[in-house]
Amino acid sequence: MSTKGYIEIDHELCKGCEICIHFCPKHAISQSSKVNAAGYSPASFSKNDECTGCAICALVCPEVAIEVYRG
Amino acid sequence: MAKVLMTGNAAIGEAAIRAGCQCYFGYPITPQNELTEYMAMHLSRRKGCSFIQAESEIAAINMVYGASLVGARTMTSSSSPGISLKQEGISYLAACELPAVIVNMSRGGPGLGSISAAQSDYFQATRGGGHGDYRTIVLAPSSVQELADFTHHAFELADKYLIPVIILGDGMLGQMMEPVEFKYEAPQELPIRSRALRGAKGRPSKIIKTFTSKPAELEEINWSLFRRYQQIKKQETTCDTFMTEDARLIVVAFGIAARIAKGAIKTARSNGLKVGMLRPITLWPFPSEKVQELTKNVKQYLVFEMNMGQMVEDVQLALAGNGEVSFYGRPGGVIPTPSEVYKVISRLYYQKGLK
Amino acid sequence: MEKIYTRPKSLKKAGFHYCPGCGHSIVHRLICEVIDEMNLQERVIGIPPPGCSVFAYHYFDVDMAESAHGRGAAVATGIKRAYPEAIVFTYQGDGDLAAIGTAETIHAANRGERITAIFINNAVYGMTGGQMAPTTLLEQKTTTTPYGRDIKLEGYPIKISEMLALTKGAVYIERTAANSPANIRKTKKAIRKAFQTQIDDLGFSLVEILSPCPTNWRMTPIEAWQWIDKVMSKEYPLGIIKDITGKQDAD
Secondary structure: OOOOEEEEEOOOOOOOOOHHHHHOOOOOEEEOOOOOOOOOOOEEEOOOOOOOOOOHHHHHOOOOOEEEEEO | OOOEEEEHHHHHHHHHHHOOOOEEEEOOOOOOHHHHHHHHHHOOOOOOOEEEEOOOHHHHHHHHHHHHHOOOOEEEEEOHHHHHHOHHHHHHHHHOOOOEEEEEEEEOOOOOOOOOEOOOOHHHHHOOOOOOOOOOEEEOOOOHHHHHHHHHHHHHHHHHHOOEEEEEEEHHHHHOEEEEOOOOOOOOOOOOOOOOOOOOOOOOOOEEOOOOOOHHHHHHHHHHHHHHHHHHHHHHOOEEEEOOOOOOEEEEOOHHHHHHHHHHHHHHHHOOOOEEEEEEOEEEOOOHHHHHHHOOOOOEEEEEEOOOOOHHHHHHHHHOOOOEEEEEEOOOOOOOOHHHHHHHHHHHHHHOOOO | OEEEEOOOOOEOOOOOOOOOOOHHHHHHHHHHHHHHHOOOOOOEEEEOOOOHHHHHHHOEOOEEEOOOOOOHHHHHHHHHHHOOOOEEEEEEEHHHHHOOOHHHHHHHHHOOOOOEEEEEEOOOEOOOOOEOOOOOOOOOOEOOEOOOOOHHHHOOOOOHHHHHHOOOOEEEEEEEEOOOHHHHHHHHHHHHHHHHHHHOOOOEEEEEEEOOOHHHHOOOHHHHHHHHHHHHHHHOOOEEEEEOHHHOOOO
16 A cells, blocks of 8 residues: 555534535545534545545645645 | 813823823814823823824724723723714723723714713713613713813723723813812833733633623623622712702702802802702712712702703602702703803792792 | 644634635634744734624634724724734624725724734625625625626725725735635735734735635535636735835834
8 A cells, every 4th residue: 555645534523515525636535425413414535545645635624624644 | 299270181181191091092073182182292102102093983992992902001082973983882891891991071962063061971971872781980070170080080990890981071171271280190110901811821812702692691791790880889989069968959960060050059158048069970870879868858959961951860860759850951062151050049949939 | 654734723623613615714724823833822812803703712722802893903903002012913804894894994004003904805794694795796696786786886896905005004915815725825825924014013914815605605615616716806816916015124
C-alpha cells in the first residue's frame, strides 16, 4: 500500500454538504448511506489508495470535520 | 481650590476630566456645544485619553459602549433630539451592565423643537427611554456647582453599580455662568474597571452579550438587574428640602425650575405665605419616601416643571392619595419667571384656603 | 504519518449552527487559524453582529462583545481608542456594514481607525429569512424583491468596499471569496494581511468575503459555491481594491 495520506471525517459534525466530495482531486470521498444524529448523510472517506494528503477537503470543509494525515 | 467663574457646560467637562474620564465621544448640538468643545480642547491631548467628534449621536453612544467594555471611564453628551438617537445604545449599556455617563442638556421639544431650556425629557430619562425593562440613575443638578459635583458623582455611581447614569441638565444651566469649586484633582493614573474585556490573558475568554435564545435566561438577567435597582433605590435616593418644616403648601420642582421656584417661594414667604419646596436630586430613584414623610404635615403640593406634566405623575404616585396635587408647567423652552410662579403659588394658596 | 490538518486552537470545539455549505464556518476557521499563527489569542477582541453569526462567540475562543446592529465600527473605535493594545476586529454582514452601519463604517475608515473589518457579503439578509441586502444583485429574487431587484425601485448593488477605498484612512481593502480551495487560501492571506495592517498601526483594513448562502439563495451548497464564480463575482470582482500599506511608515 503506497497511500501518501489519509483523512478522518467526524460523521457527527458533517452536514452532508458534499463540498469535499466535489473538490477532492482523487475522488476519495463519497456520500455514505448512513444518517447521523442531526439527520444528515455524512461524507465518508472511501479509503482508496489515491489520497495524497493534499488537505483540500479539510480546507473547504465548513464544519472542520476533517483531519488530514500525510506521511 | 479657589472658585472659578465658568459656564455650566464647561464645568461638566472640567469635572469629568478630574473624575478620570478617559474617553469623550460626542456630536455638536445646541445648547451643549461648549461641553463638546471643552473636551476637544482639554481632553483630546491628555495622555491616554481620547476625544472623537463622532459622525452622529448614534455613533457616539456606541463608541461609549466600546470604551466602557474595555474598562475606561467614558461619557457622551447631547441635547434632547440627540438623546432620542442614543436610546438603543443606552439600552445595550444597561443590558451589559456597563458604566457610562450620559449628559442631556435638554431643550424644547418634541421634534427639532427649540434651543431654549426645557424639562420635557423627564419621562425619557426616568422611564428607561429605550426598549426593554431597565433603569438608569438620573441626577438633576440645579446650579453650575451641582453640574460639577454631580458629574464626578455620576462616574462613581456608574462604576459602583455598573449602570449608565444620566445627568439631566438643560440649556439654561449649560449656558449660565456661576462660581464653581472643583473638589477633586484629576487622578495620576486613569482608572480601569476591573474584570473589563481586555483580551483573554491568563484567563478563559469572556463574552459580553445581551442576546439569548432562552427566555428563562433573559428573565433571570432582568430579575438580577431589578435586584440591583432595589439596592440603588435604598442607598442612593437623594433630595433637598427648602423651608418645608412649617409649610402649608410644598412646591415640587427639579433642576432649573427649582431655582426659579426658590425665588418665588422667598417672595411668598416675605408675604406671609408658608410655602416650602421639595427638590428631587435623583429623579430616578424618585424620592417617594420623602414625599410620604411630608404628607404627615402637608397636604397641598404644587408641581412646577418646564413641560406638559411629567414629574407630576411621579408625585401623584408617591402621594398615593395622601395629598392633593396641582400642576403648573410651561413647555417649549419658555423660561418662567419667579414672579409668575409666585402668582401661581399665591393664587393656589388662597384657593385652597391655606393659612 | 503526521497529522497535517486539525482544528485551530482558538476555534472552540462546538459544532457550528450554520447551514450546510455556509461561508461563515469557513471564515470563522480561517480567522482562528490566523489568530493562532500570529499568536494573537490574548490580544484579540472581536465584535460579532446581529445576524446568523450573532453566536460567533460560541466559536471564537477570544474576548468578544456584541454590538447593536450596524454599529460595530463605532464599538470597535471606542475599544481601540480606550485600549490601543487590543487587536480589534468586527465581523459584519452586508446589512450590518453597508445598510444600517454605512455611516459608522465610512467614518471609521475615514478616520483611519486601527481596526479590521471582516465583511461577509452574501447578497441577502440571512438570519431574518432572506430579504434584500444592499449587495443583492439586479434581478435577484429575495423575500422583499419577489419580482427580482429592480433598478427603478431598489437601485443598484452597492460597492461599499470601492467607496471605502476613497477614504484616505482606509489603507488595505481586498475582496475575496469563500467558495473554492484557491479562493479560501487567498481569503486567509487577506485576513492575515488585514491584521498585520492593524499591528503595524497603518490604518483601517477591510476584507470583503463573498460568502455562499445556500438556504436563502435556494440552492444546494455546491450550486451556491459555483454561483459565486459564475454570477456574483462578475458584479463584485475579486482582488485587491486598495493597498497602500507598502507606502506607509509605521511611526
